Amino acid sequence: MTALTATKTDVLDALRQIIDPDLGRDIVSLGFITKSAVCDGLVDVVINLTTPACPVKDKMKAEAERLLRALPGVTSVKVEMTAEVKGGSRPARQLAPGVRHIIAVSSGKGGVGKSTVTVNLAVALAQTGARVGVMDSDVYGPDIPMMMGLVGQPETTAERQLIPKVRHGVSTMSIGYLLPEDKPVVWRGPMVHKLIEQFLGDVAWGELDYLLVDMPPGTGDAQLSLAQIVPLTGAVLVTTPQAVSTFDVGKAIGMFQQVQVPILGIVENMAGYAIEGRVEGAPSRAMTLRTGLGEIQTTTDAEGRFHAIVDVFGRGGAESLAKRHGFPVLGRVPLNPAVRLGGDAGDPVTLAEPDSAEARAFAEIAGRLAQRVAIREHASLPILE
Ligand SMILES: Nc1ncnc2c1ncn2[C@@H]1O[C@H](COP(=O)(O)OP(=O)(O)OP(=O)(O)O)[C@@H](O)[C@H]1O
Ligand SMILES: [Mg+2]
Structure with missing residues (x-):
């Protein structure tokens, strides 16, 4: 029999191509893969992130699914995203230890x-x-x-x-x-x-x-x-x-x-004053708001609603600080x-x-x-x- 079906090693090698953008390393060497099972062309993977609030969670899941689907002999892919917030770097606390x-x-x-x-x-x-x-x-x-x-x-x-x-x-x-x-x-x-x-x-x-x-x-x-x-x-x-x-x-x-x-x-x-409004009969329309601080460009949505921010107090202060x-x-x-x-x-x-x-x-x-x-x-x- 020729090995035309992906193995567990192939699965991990594929997942190694995904780099965590914040930690700068691939998700396999970071220890994020807590399950990687392959059976009859079915791949079942669990990726355990460092926080459930990870902003790139959905992107990472889609990328893993795409990479695994491309492996030889794979007919079905299941990628589950879990998260475990680690807090092990400090000595155990006496107060609120959990x-x-x-x-x-x-x-x-x-x-x-x-x-x-x-x-x-x-x-x-x-x-x-x-x-x-x-x-x-x-x-x-x-x-x-x-x-x-x-x-x-x-x-x-x-x-x-x-x-x-x-x-x-x-x-x-x-x-x-x-x-x-x-x-x-x-x-x-x-x-x-x-x-x-x-x-x-x-x-x-x-x-x-x-x-x-x-x-x-x-x-x-x-x-x-x-x-x-x-x-x-x-x-x-x-x-x-x-x-x-x-x-x-x-x-x-x-x-x-x-x-x-x-x-x-x-x-x-x-940071900035939010102006919201609705223009009857003007869906998906580009519009210009004239404010005391100059013109602001915005677009109405399908119901004619718009939202814009007027930087009353200027901007950039927090960035430079x-x-x-x-x-x-x-x-x-x-x-x-x-x-x-x-x-x-x-x-x-x-x-x-x-x-x-x-x-x-x-x-x-x-x-x-x-x-x-x-x-x-x-x-x-x-x-x-
Ligand atoms: N982005 C915002 N837009 C509108 N109102 C806001 C906004 N942020 C806070 N507020 C309002 O401003 C007031 C002060 O906010 P908040 O009580 O959160 O400030 P604080 O820094 O905790 O104040 P304190 O120093 O008195 O504890 C509250 O009435 C709050 O509802
Ligand atoms: Mg307060």
Whole structure:
């Protein structure tokens, strides 16, 4: 008998042609192939990625199917994509040991959209199948309960751990659940430290791929406490176009560098004003909008709807800041009332208006963030040859 049918080696050799664009190596030597069975012309492969939020997942699957179908004697191809977020590069944590990555969402200034970015990224990551939590460490103004549409005291386990409140597929914990509403609390530095420690140690987070920590404004106690209490995978910095060049952003960057927390990237929020509209009887038409900042070209869709961004505050600030400090811009989110309304109603825009430009921006940012985490993790893991 001549070997006209592909073997397991042929399958792996074919898959070696697929290079992970971020890690710069082929998916076989990266150890991503967790199953490769060949039987009577049927090929069955499982590709296990480093994050379910991988932006090139669908492209990689299509490429694998194409390469395998081209092998001799192959009549049917099944490619399953799975993902396992690895977090093995750091020593085991005593607090929240089941959490792979703890990521702070921070800024230099208040009111730039940290909490909004936190909940939308959490929901976007959860939508990809990742296990996600949000810890609200803003003791001065805990906004996570409102933005996630959650109220009431959390339950406790038999071991007296607090059980996170879950909505939209995201596990959450906030001081807002534990304090009576409208009762201002005066927090001193050591109390903030204690609370962060309790929220990591006395909450039954279970197994999570990403725990996003919504930080209070500024570069104060909470940021330092968090970095001292647990090793962080990194921080996401949120700014607005106006805040980009301010002293506060520089201070925030310096603070994270000082405590050796890598900055995973910057999110430019309220970047440009979103104009939306509909022109009756003008489907799929090119149009020019005249604004105080010059002309903007856009196109209507099949129903005559259009969407454009006016860069009220200019653009490019976050890019130059990121370049100067050597971290990427994860994305830009336009200023749009829909984002605020989603936050006020407890249904983040990512879920409430999944087709909006803002929801797409959050999904892209979530993918890039997961990519950055995977790249950093990979740099400290062994390669299979
Ligand atoms: N892209 C956006 N478009 C429109 N409104 C937004 C956008 N991002 C945030 N907002 C709104 O701006 C306000 C401030 O946002 P948010 O509370 O998320 O900021 P923050 O940085 O967490 O503030 P703080 O420093 O007080 O914690 C909220 O009312 C929010 O709904
Ligand atoms: Mg906030």
